[in-house]
Amino acid sequence: MGKVKVNRISSVTDPLTGLPAKQIELVEVRDVRRPDMFPSSDEGRVVQGMVSQLQAMGLMPQIREFGFSKVIMTLTEPEYDLLGIRLDVNEVYDLEIRNGSLSLKKITEGT
Numbered sequence: 001m002g003k004v005k006v007n008r009i010s011s012v013t014d015p016l017t018g019l020p021a022k023q024i025e026l027v028e029v030r031d032v033r034r035p036d037m038f039p040s041s042d043e044g045r046v047v048q049g050m051v052s053q054l055q056a057m058g059l060m061p062q063i064r065e066f067g068f069s070k071v072i073m074t075l076t077e078p079e080y081d082l083l084g085i086r087l088d089v090n091e092v093y094d095l096e097i098r099n100g101s102l103s104l105k106k107i108t109e110g111t
Contacts, residue, residue, distance in 0.1 A: 003029040003107065004070050004095045006087050014076055022080050024087055026071040026095070070095065071102070 004026040014021045054060040075083065085104065096103040 001094070001096050001098075002070075003092055004104075005029050005092050006089050007069075009087060009089060012074060014074070017076070019076055021074055021076045023072065023074045025069055026073075026093070028068050028070045029092055 006024065007027040008023075008025040010023045012021050012023045013019070051060065085106065092107045093104040094107060096105070
Protein backbone atom coordinates (compact mmCIF):
# COMPACT_ATOMS: atom_id res chain seq x y z
CA MET A 1 0.00 0.00 0.00
CA GLY A 2 2.49 2.61 1.13
CA LYS A 3 4.98 3.83 3.69
CA VAL A 4 4.05 5.50 6.95
CA LYS A 5 6.15 7.14 9.65
CA VAL A 6 5.34 7.21 13.35
CA ASN A 7 4.79 10.92 13.86
CA ARG A 8 3.59 11.01 17.46
CA ILE A 9 2.95 8.70 20.40
CA SER A 10 1.02 10.25 23.27
CA SER A 11 0.00 8.85 26.62
CA VAL A 12 -3.73 9.28 27.11
CA THR A 13 -6.45 7.93 29.38
CA ASP A 14 -9.19 5.74 27.96
CA PRO A 15 -12.33 7.81 28.62
CA LEU A 16 -14.54 4.76 29.17
CA THR A 17 -12.34 2.75 31.52
CA GLY A 18 -9.99 5.38 32.94
CA LEU A 19 -7.05 3.09 32.13
CA PRO A 20 -3.81 4.30 30.55
CA ALA A 21 -3.64 4.15 26.76
CA LYS A 22 -1.45 5.28 23.88
CA GLN A 23 -2.51 7.41 20.94
CA ILE A 24 -0.36 6.70 17.87
CA GLU A 25 -0.33 8.87 14.75
CA LEU A 26 1.04 7.43 11.51
CA VAL A 27 1.67 9.87 8.66
CA GLU A 28 2.08 9.03 5.01
CA VAL A 29 5.63 9.14 3.65
CA ARG A 30 5.80 10.38 0.10
CA ASP A 31 8.82 10.45 -2.15
CA VAL A 32 8.15 13.92 -3.48
CA ARG A 33 10.91 15.74 -5.25
CA ARG A 34 10.31 19.48 -5.05
CA PRO A 35 11.34 21.40 -8.09
CA ASP A 36 14.06 23.94 -7.45
CA MET A 37 12.60 27.12 -6.04
CA PHE A 38 15.01 29.27 -8.02
CA PRO A 39 16.15 29.00 -11.63
CA SER A 40 19.46 27.27 -12.30
CA SER A 41 21.05 30.48 -13.56
CA ASP A 42 23.90 32.22 -11.76
CA GLU A 43 21.43 34.65 -10.19
CA GLY A 44 19.24 31.80 -9.01
CA ARG A 45 22.18 30.06 -7.32
CA VAL A 46 23.18 33.32 -5.58
CA VAL A 47 19.62 33.85 -4.29
CA GLN A 48 19.41 30.19 -3.16
CA GLY A 49 22.69 30.63 -1.25
CA MET A 50 21.40 33.77 0.46
CA VAL A 51 18.13 32.09 1.42
CA SER A 52 20.06 29.10 2.85
CA GLN A 53 22.22 31.43 4.95
CA LEU A 54 19.19 33.32 6.26
CA GLN A 55 17.52 30.02 7.19
CA ALA A 56 20.70 28.83 8.95
CA MET A 57 20.80 32.06 11.00
CA GLY A 58 17.13 31.61 11.95
CA LEU A 59 16.00 34.77 10.19
CA MET A 60 13.86 32.88 7.70
CA PRO A 61 11.81 29.76 8.42
CA GLN A 62 12.95 26.39 7.14
CA ILE A 63 10.68 24.64 4.68
CA ARG A 64 9.35 21.70 6.63
CA GLU A 65 8.21 18.35 5.38
CA PHE A 66 4.45 18.09 5.52
CA GLY A 67 2.86 14.83 6.55
CA PHE A 68 -0.73 13.83 6.15
CA SER A 69 -2.19 11.65 8.88
CA LYS A 70 -2.92 8.20 7.52
CA VAL A 71 -3.90 6.37 10.73
CA ILE A 72 -4.54 7.63 14.25
CA MET A 73 -5.22 4.87 16.73
CA THR A 74 -5.80 4.82 20.46
CA LEU A 75 -4.84 1.56 22.12
CA THR A 76 -5.09 0.52 25.75
CA GLU A 77 -1.90 -0.95 27.24
CA PRO A 78 -3.14 -4.56 26.72
CA GLU A 79 -4.11 -3.77 23.11
CA TYR A 80 -0.70 -2.19 22.49
CA ASP A 81 0.94 -5.35 23.87
CA LEU A 82 -1.21 -7.45 21.50
CA LEU A 83 0.04 -5.35 18.59
CA GLY A 84 3.30 -7.27 18.95
CA ILE A 85 5.66 -4.47 17.89
CA ARG A 86 7.12 -1.50 19.73
CA LEU A 87 6.61 1.67 17.76
CA ASP A 88 9.05 4.58 18.08
CA VAL A 89 8.69 8.10 16.71
CA ASN A 90 10.28 8.58 13.26
CA GLU A 91 10.38 4.85 12.47
CA VAL A 92 9.10 4.02 8.98
CA TYR A 93 6.82 1.06 8.21
CA ASP A 94 5.18 -0.46 5.16
CA LEU A 95 1.42 -0.22 5.66
CA GLU A 96 -0.66 -2.84 3.90
CA ILE A 97 -4.44 -2.70 3.87
CA ARG A 98 -6.03 -5.89 2.60
CA ASN A 99 -9.22 -7.83 3.19
CA GLY A 100 -10.34 -5.72 6.14
CA SER A 101 -7.02 -5.75 8.00
CA LEU A 102 -4.08 -3.42 8.52
CA SER A 103 -0.53 -4.75 8.55
CA LEU A 104 2.65 -2.90 9.57
CA LYS A 105 6.09 -4.16 8.60
CA LYS A 106 9.16 -2.27 9.83
CA ILE A 107 11.46 -1.03 7.07
CA THR A 108 15.06 -1.75 7.99
CA GLU A 109 18.02 0.41 6.98
CA GLY A 110 19.53 -0.36 3.61
CA THR A 111 16.36 -1.65 1.96
